[in-house]
Amino acid sequence: MKATVENKQLLEDVQNIYLGNLGTIDTNISLPSTGKNGSQFQWQSDEHLFITDDGKVTRPMPGVGNRVVHLNLTAKLGNKTLQKQYTATVIQEPRKVAIDHLVDLKLTIHSSSYDLPQVVVVKLADGSYTTAEVTWQRDFDPAALTQTISGTVKENGASVKATIKRVPQDEHGWHNPFKTLPVELLGDNPYISGSQTMLTHLKTIDTDQLLFNFRQAVGLPVDPEKQMTGWDAPDCKLRGHTTGHYMSALAFAYFDTHESIFKDKLDYLVTELAKVQQTFTKLGAHPGFLSAYDETQFDELEKYETYPNIWAPYYTLDKILNGLLDSYHYTDNQQALAIATKLGDWVVARLNKLSHQQLTKMWSIYIAGEFGGMISAMVRLYRETGRQSYLQTAKLFSNDKLFVPMLTNYDTLNNMHANQHIPQIIGAADLYEETGDENYLQLAENFWNLVVNHHSFANGGVGETEMFHEADAVSKYLTDKTDETCASYNMFKLSQQLFEITRNSKYMDYAENVLNNHLLVANDHQTDGGSTYFLPLRPGGMKQYDTDIDNTCCHGTGLENMVRFQKDLYAFDGESLYVNLFYDSQLTLPDDNGIISQQVKKNHMSVQTDFKSPIAVLIRLPDWMTNLAVTVNGVVAPLNREKGYLRLPALVGQNTIELHYTSRVTVKTAPDNQTLAAVFRGPDMLVKQTDEQQLLAMTTDQLESGTGLVPFNTVHSGHYHAYFKVK
Incomplete structure (x- = not known):
């Protein structure tokens, strides 16, 4: 009996070990020596040059490349011994290249409430571009239509100028006419099989386990047998993020299927999180606060603390907030909106006390300052409530280090964390939709073009060890740590958003590639909710699936991938219906206005429509579709192209559209x-x-x-x- 207890306690101690994100190590690691049950830990590194047995890290020199190190653990409790190996990647030091010259800023702004950027673009001696901190001699004068301000770059003391032209503009916003509608997947293909396995997994989740860290944070009763693990372990500083993803996944699962089990689980989570939020306030937290830990990490971020001492508190908050908003939007859970509104008020109160300089410095901190989709979350709160304070606070997350070079179309992405910044661009597109400020759209389009055309692999995936690297560099980055799933998840979202704004097919061309050849590839074929953190592209690579044991960031987004994006197969604005992606599926239009379905076979697609009123159908024409012939009800149709789409005359009643083509190699x-x-x-x-x-x-x-x-x-x-x- 004693041996059984020791086994269980030893296993529990090992499972609760928290080492942080071992995928991108750039600082010392805290290697624990004991577990809470008394287990003794001994560590041995297989490469002491980069990580010592006590966790001291020495990063490789620039140009040497990242180094993979195995940390071997021997855990002992009584007479029991357990061994485990951890794999860590120590990232090389960034190349330090001298500044060649500074780039004077030329900006056109549309708002009187404007803060001068805290960075400027600089060209380095190797021909690449980056940003550098700048100190301006005076503030921006909102009354002046045009002004030139001088500044000094801190790194080398050189002078730089910013010419600011103000073009007043009413914040009228951009009306998005597209409706979010559930799509039913049909047939036999990797998409529907991936969706079905994820739906099966979501039905099995233990909601009390997802609530463990939240309840423990405020002293509510918990079951010790239901601790979370991995990046959601009780001592992990990112805990809580997975629960937010599960909420979003459950919301989409109910939206897709209308099976009550998904809404029942979600309603329970929301009700219990409301209790946690109330308890936080009773314990003295600032009103509205909700997380799986207290406010300390937010306090430390405002003092510019770095990872791993803190780990992206606003990133975790984003997952919780968007999980609540998805619960409201897709399942009509009114309590979820009430919780989200209080949490949004907490964000408003906190950030509006800080200066632009403080915020800029916070958001530029690697990992610790990562705030995920907080811009989008605050914009969503504004859309649901109409409160201007949410929209104004969304703007406080603007990151000069990213937004300034993207607006001026300079590629400064080398050595920047990919998924830390993609959601910020999605937020910029959201701000364009609500304000009409063309700068937000311009920087979003510039970023998309740079990433897709110069920083992606053939399958649309981006990043290696989570990082952007030099433009057009592929061959030396084919490793086990290519294609972070989170990054592709967000690139798809950005592409879909830019399509709705522009109706340009190039965005859905990319979305098709990254969905078909990364997100569907990353999904585990088992019903364990697994997905890849990285998708290896090296010769002889092999996928490893993260499940709820690991709870990495990509396990979180992976939960959503198979139930979130099917709504984007079609786009309907009330008059025109776009067929964007080609999978067997059916869409029922609102107001009982009919249906459209598609069936895809080798070199042939059949689209069936049954509309109550005339609707124009536009079908995307990708480059891989050659020798195309189209008929409508057996009659050859002219190939009228519009922004990469085949536009058919408005259809009413029952119609059959046939596409015959050759699939180009x-x-x-x-x-x-x-x-x-x-x-x-x-x-x-x-x-x-x-x-x-x-x-x-x-x-x-x-x-x-x-x-x-x-x-x-x-x-x-x-x-x-x-x-x-x-x-």
């Missing part, structure tokens, strides 16, 4: 190595399943025939090659 070469390529058949990236660890050489004919290659999104386990050497 496309060989995409890496921009930095023309002998390195990925291959696609139609929208599908193809891979070769083999244990071989060296780059495979194939002729162009072999690649174009696709012999022995399979769609990436059908591969669950085993080694594969996604890039090939072209002979």
Whole structure:
């Protein structure tokens, strides 16, 4: 009996070890020596040059590359011993390149409430661009239509100028006519199988486990057997984020299916979180506060504390807040909006006490200052309530280090954390929609173009060890840590948003690629809610799935991927209906106005409509669709193109649209190595399943025939090659 107890206590101590995010190590690691049950821990590093046995970290020199280090744990309790290995990636020091010259700022602004940016763009000696802190000689004069202000760059004392032109503009906003409608997935394809496995998983979740950290934070009763693990362990500084993702996933699951089990689970979570919020206030927290920990991390961020001493408190808050807003928007849970409103008031009160300089410094801090989708969350609160304070506070999350170079179209993304910044751009697009300020749209479009055209892999994924690297650099970054799932999740959201604003097909072209060849690939084929943190693209790579044991950021977004994006297969504005993505599916229009469905087979798509009133149908025409022939009710239709879409005349009643085409085989070469390529058949990236660890050489004919290659999104386990050497 004693041995059984010791086993259980030892296992519990090991499971509760919290080392932070081991995927991007840039500072010392705190390696615990004991567990709460008395277990003794001994650590041994297999590469003392980069991580010592006591957790001291030495980063590799610039240009050497990141280093993977294994930390081997031996845990003992009584006569019981348990061993476990942790894999850590120590990221290299950023290259320090001298400033060549400064770039004078030329900005047009549309608001009198404007703060001068705290950074300017500088060109480095190697030809790349970055930002540098600047001190201005005087403040912006809101009464002047045009003014030039001088400043000094702190790094080298050089002078720089900012010419500010003010063009007054009423905040009229942009009306989004598109309606969010549930789409039913049909047929037999990786999307519907991924959706079904996720729905099955969501039905099994233990809501009391998701509430554990919240209840413990305020002293409410908890069951010790229901502790969260991984990045949601009781001593992890990011705890609470997974619960927010689960709430969003449950909301979309109910929106998709209307099965009561999802709403029942969500209603229970919301009710219990309301109790936690009330208890926080009774215990002396500032009114409205809600989290899985107290306000300390927010206090420390305002003192510019860094990771891992704190870990992105506003990022966690974003997940909770958006989970509540999704609960309200997609399941009509009024209590969720009430909780979110109080939490939004807490954010308003907190941030409006801080200066622009303080906020800018906070948001520029690596990881600790990551605030996820807080701009979007505050804008959503404004949309639901009409309270201007939420919209004004959303603007306080503007990050000069990102927004200034993106607005002026300078690529400063090298060495920036990818997923820390993509949601900020989504927020900028949200601010454009509500204010009409063209600067927000311009910087969002510039960012999208830079990332998609110069910082993405062939399948649309971005980042390596979570970071952006040099523009057009692919070949040296094909590793086990490419394609962070969170980043692709957010790039899809940004693309869909920019499509709605512009109706340009290029945004959905990218969305199709990243959904089909990363997000569907990242989804575990088992019903455990797993998804990849990174999607390896190295030769002989193999997927590893994070589940609720790990609770990484990508496990969180992975919960949403299979139930969130099917609503974006179509877009309907009341008059025009866009067919954006091609999967067997059906959409029922609001107000009993009819249905549209599509069935996709090899080189053929059939679209069925039954509309009560005339509706124009637009079908996206991707580059991979060649030799296209279209008929409507058996009659050949002209190929009238509009921003990358086939526009058909307004249809009413029952109609059949047939598309016959050839799925082009496309060989995409890496921009930095023309002998390195990925291959696609139609929208599908193809891979070769083999244990071989060296780059495979194939002729162009072999690649174009696709012999022995399979769609990436059908591969669950085993080694594969996604890039090939072209002979």
